[in-house]
Amino acid sequence: MFSVLMEPDKSVSSSIRSTPYPVLRSENLRRWFLQQEADLFRYRFSQQLSGSVRKFLDLNDLHYTSILPNEKVELKTQLINSTFGMKELFDTQDFYKVPFTDALDLVRGRKIFLRHGLAYIPHNDLVSIVLNDFRTSLSRALAVTARGLPVIQEDERLQPLLKHLSYAYIGQDYSVQKNVGNISLDQLDSLATRSFPLCMRSLHYALRDQHHLRHGGRLQYGLFLKGLGLSLEQALTFWRTEFARGSIDPEKFEKGYAYNIRHAYGKEGKRTDYTPYSCMKIIQTNTPGPGDHHGCPFRHTDADLLRQRLQSHRLSSSEINQVMEYVKGMHYQLACQKYFEFTHKVEDGAFGLSHPNQYFEESQKLLSGGQHAKRENSGEVQKPVVAPVTMPQSSHPAQSSESQSTQLSASQVEEQELLEECFANGVVLRFVKGTVELG
Secondary structure: OOEEEOOOOHHHHHHHHOOHHHHHHOOOHHHHHHHHHHHHHHHHHHHHHHHHHHEEEEEEEOOOEEEOOOHHHHHHHHHHHHOOOOOOHHHHHOEEEEHHHHHHHHHHHOOOOEEEEEEEEEEHHHHHHHHHHHHHHHHHHHHHOOOOOOHHHHHHHHHHHHHHOOOOOOOOOOOOOOOOOOOOOHHHHHHHHOOHHHHHHHHHHHHHHHHHOOHHHHHHHHHHHHHOOOOOOHHHOOOOOHHOOOOOOHHHHHOOOHHHHEEEEEEEEOOOOOOOOOOOHHHHOOOOOOOOOOOHHHHHHHHHHHHHHEEEEEEEEHHHHHHHHHHOOOOHHHHOOOHHHHHHOOOOOOOOOOOHHHHHHHHHHHHHOOOOOEEOOOOEEOOOOOOOOOOOOOOHHHHHHHHOOOOOOOHHHHHHHHHHHEEEEEEEEEEEEEEEEEO
């Protein structure tokens, strides 16, 4: 099995043994889990010294040969000219020779030196090659383990708990408004163009164009704006003003729409302070219908229309093709992250995208000149933002007749509360050799 970096007691098999049940049950969630493990692997690998990397490669039968000092000196000019930012790093950088077929992404981007069918990979880029092997090994192990799920599902005592386990949200939810009032309403148009993820950018301009959004769109976009720091008063002003440009006067707005906005801010009904939707929730729930603008564009938009939209955002044909490859493989969050990299002109975002508000924060870091989670030309490797654990959220405001979401029954709510109590007390279900463990 693929041994995890510098932790002899951990491997792909140990990752599988501690995998939560819902991840194994759903193909989409298996992909999500795979991405989180890949992000963690990338970070660990980036922190290793050359000696540790060579030991790791030998341990896992990855035969990537480090070039000798005399060959490095001989090829100095070619290596510097073919590798971005290598002039300052050359003396301290190790290079590895691998078959060029193992480094097609780097070859396609013309980022490395090629000779006699071999690609010369700098230490900082070797992770891209090794990561492919890790993902393949982990993906295969997940698929094999998932075949044992019927054993668990036969236990009727666990069925209610397991049924809703995948909808527990235990990561950063942007529920605490740290920047209330820092964003003014007249900034939204420019922010939408520069820093909104495609899903929220689409909602913003659909609202500006039509002066209305259906319930699913209002909820998804309204909670996103709330997470940015828009106060309740600002939100009411924003929606009231925009709707008034259409056919909804202020009186009709107060009767039909203001309540739901106050409800989302925890000022009505049960006074639950609702949180912005994560990527997984947007992708997996409340599929948009005709006339809707919510959802994930990479998941819910026709491929030809998506290409047109990406082209209108000034992505090149090559960049669009790279994004669409992820879409074709149903890696929607990776497609969005690639969109981030292309629109922000960075080579590697190096953060695990899992939330629209996280996308906005990372964009603002870059645009304000702050530290961003990517490799810098100085040679130091910045610690990437740890991707929040973003399983689909369970709670949402009461929905109008326009929404296609299904409300939870009283028994389901009770089961959900039991589940949340388990998480609050640190109870975790694990699949181990055909049985369920509580830990």
